[in-house]
Amino acid sequence: MRLEGVELRRVTMPLVAPFRTSFGTETTRDVLLVRVVTGAAEGWGECVAMSGPLYSPEYTEAAADVLRRFLIPALAAAPRLDAYAVGPALTPFKGHRMAKAALETAVLDAELREQGRPLARELGAVHERVPCGVSVGIMSSIGELLDAVGGYLEAGYRRIKLKIEPGWDVEPVRAVREHFGDVPLQVDANTAYLPSDARHLARLDPFGLLLIEQPLDEEDLLGHAELARRISTPVCLDESITSARTAAAAITLGAAAIVNVKPGRVGGYLEARRIHDVCVAHGVPVWCGGMLETGLGRAANVALAALPGFLLPGDTSASDRYYRTDLTAPFVLHDGHLPVPAGPGLGVEPLPEVLREVSTATEWIAL
Ligand code: NPQ
Ligand code: MG
Numbered sequence: 001m002r003l004e005g006v007e008l009r010r011v012t013m014p015l016v017a018p019f020r021t022s023f024g025t026e027t028t029r030d031v032l033l034v035r036v037v038t039g040a041a042e043g044w045g046e047c048v049a050m051s052g053p054l055y056s057p058e059y060t061e062a063a064a065d066v067l068r069r070f071l072i073p074a075l076a077a078a079p080r081l082d083a084y085a086v087g088p089a090l091t092p093f094k095g096h097r098m099a100k101a102a103l104e105t106a107v108l109d110a111e112l113r114e115q116g117r118p119l120a121r122e123l124g125a126v127h128e129r130v131p132c133g134v135s136v137g138i139m140s141s142i143g144e145l146l147d148a149v150g151g152y153l154e155a156g157y158r159r160i161k162l163k164i165e166p167g168w169d170v171e172p173v174r175a176v177r178e179h180f181g182d183v184p185l186q187v188d189a190n191t192a193y194l195p196s197d198a199r200h201l202a203r204l205d206p207f208g209l210l211l212i213e214q215p216l217d218e219e220d221l222l223g224h225a226e227l228a229r230r231i232s233t234p235v236c237l238d239e240s241i242t243s244a245r246t247a248a249a250a251i252t253l254g255a256a257a258i259v260n261v262k263p264g265r266v267g268g269y270l271e272a273r274r275i276h277d278v279c280v281a282h283g284v285p286v287w288c289g290g291m292l293e294t295g296l297g298r299a300a301n302v303a304l305a306a307l308p309g310f311l312l313p314g315d316t317s318a319s320d321r322y323y324r325t326d327l328t329a330p331f332v333l334h335d336g337h338l339p340v341p342a343g344p345g346l347g348v349e350p351l352p353e354v355l356r357e358v359s360t361a362t363e364w365i366a367l
Contacts, residue, residue: 001081001111005366006072006103007035008064011358013294015322020137022165022192023054029292029322032060033350034067036106043110043345046300047102048264048291055190055291056098056218056239056265063099068365071096071103076367083108087270097242097267104268105300113345118303120340120347123273125306129337133159133313134321135188135290138168142175149176152321156336159184159210159313165192170203177207184313188213191239195223198230210312211236211258221246224255234258238289242266244274251282258312262289263304264297272304280309290315295328299341299348302331306340327354 013029020026032047049058070093075081078089086104093100112119134157139145149160160180162172164187176185186209193201193215201215211234216223218239228235236258241247243266250256259279263272279286288305291297298316305314318333319326328348331338341347 001107001114002039003076003081003367004037004039005364006106007037008067008363008365009033009035009359010060010064010361011294011327011355012360013323013327013358015292016320016324018137019292019322020139021163022138022190024052026050026292029294030060031294032063032102033296034102034106036103036110038110038114041110041113043106043108043113044296044349045102045104045106045109046293046297047098048262048293048297049098058096058098063096063102066093066096066099067103068363071099072365072367075103075107081107083111084270087267098264101264101266101268104270105263108269109345116344118342118347119269119300119345120303120306120342123269123304123307125303125340126308127306127340129334129339130302130305130310130316131158131313131337132316132318132333133157133161133184134317135161135315136163138163138165142172145172146175146179149180153180153183155318156333157317158336159186161186161188161213161315163187164189166197173204173207173209182208184210186210186213186236188238189215191215191217195220195226198227201227201233202231205232209233213260214238214240221250221253221255224250225253228254228257236260238262239265241275243271244278247275247278251279251284256284259284259286260289261286261304262291263300264291265289269300269304273307276304276307276309285309285311287312288314288316290317292322294323295319295326295331295348296346296350298331299328299346302338302340303347325354327351327358
């Protein structure tokens, strides 16, 4: 495969409603898209970094910068190009996994399109559709939360995840349990608690949650292991899991009974599959996280979520959870499931008129 060039494109997507987490409130999604052009095809990768370094150290401008200064030039110099050569070509550069993931995904998409092969098949998917969950932001009142959760259950979502933080945890969980009974329910703290909050978090035990996601600092594997001994809710890690190696360490330490797999956070879909494999070998269930992806990233996430170790519904929600108009043909929930794309590569492409409408800048890097 020969690379002719790479396009970096910025798009601004308004969210249907503000999304509040312990690290802030987002009203629009500022996305960096990577498009690679080869002799025979083009491929797309969506960078999941946020506009500020709030979820992880990466942010959109930094991702664009490292791609243009370091990652794309390194790829251009690589002797042999296919998706499996991208990771090794980029290993000299530390971190920046979301930027690396976007570039690798674009190359993988182009390669699979050239070969007429779907991403799901390439990754080892075993399902044609996947059950979907939804992530529900922190609200200004319990009433507002119950309206939101009721709407999602009505729409068919198979699992509800509540964002929590100190001051918004036991009461919202209690209210959802009281109103909606035994629905599959989990919580996500995005690192908002301290090890000294263990006794408080144990107050969630009676509600029979599927899991608590990333209660403590991303570097605190030992703290999560200790917390897991003090609460009965299974501890799931998100931010802490940056590679198959950290997944193995977290499992061995007893810091993760369940793992959230986000391809962007770990450097791409190939590393995401390795994490899946490590977890399956240890009997640790995984599920696919979400970063408010457009249809491009969503298509790839749904393909990944169809692997056999993905035993819990993911944050692979329908397009209309976040966007009135998606970049691609919308993903629509049927019976609480999304279909795994069956076409070559990602199996979806941006709608040209929508893409033009939401794009704020493009940059072509010829190779
Ligand atoms: C999580 N996602 O699991 C993340 C965090 C998150 C679906 O809960 C803009 C872009 C806003 C990415 C807010 C979900 C975001 C974002 C939250 C990611 O931790
Ligand atoms: Mg999370």
